[in-house]
Amino acid sequence: MDRYTPSGGQRRFLTTRDRTCRHPGCHVSAGWADLDHVIPHGAGGATDCANLCCLCRRHHRLKTHADGWTHTLSDDGVLTVITPSGVTRVTRPPGWRVLTESPDPPVESAPVIEDPPPF
Ligand SMILES: [Zn+2]
Known part of the structure; x- marks a missing residue:
């Protein structure tokens, strides 16, 4: 059986990813937020970083109890929220780039542009 409560490591990852x-x-702040199972645990949603995101208590309650809202989370943490009136909003995790980006490529020196030869 999948555990319901995220681990300390998952909390650190998610608060860093979501901010x-x-x-x-x-x-x-993610430090004050709940970790929400986007697919509810009771409906088979895993306690997994691909199914968890930070929601403040107010928005956690809205998602859990208000009718008509749809939340989906992609593997890379992009959250899509569809309101009851059909408006779609997408939020990207600001910390994802920091967690996944590779080191900057070496900076190449600017090419030397020589003056054209005189005619
Ligand atoms: Zn909120």
């Missing part, structure tokens, strides 16, 4: 509540337009 704030992931509800579109919300800026509550």
Whole structure:
């Protein structure tokens, strides 16, 4: 049976990845947020970083109890929220790039542009 409570390592990963509540337009710090099972645990959703995101208590309750909202999370942490009126909003995890980006490529020196030869 899959555990319901995320591990400390999962919490650290998710708060670093998400930084704030992931509800579109919300800026509550991830440190104060709940870790929400986007697919509810009771409906078979895994306690897995690909199924968890940070939501503040207000938006966690909205998602859990209000009718008509649809939340989907992709493997790379992109959250798509569809409102009851059909408006779609997408939020990307601001910390994902930091977690996944490779080191910067070496900086090449600018090419030397020589003056054209005189005619
Ligand atoms: Zn929020």
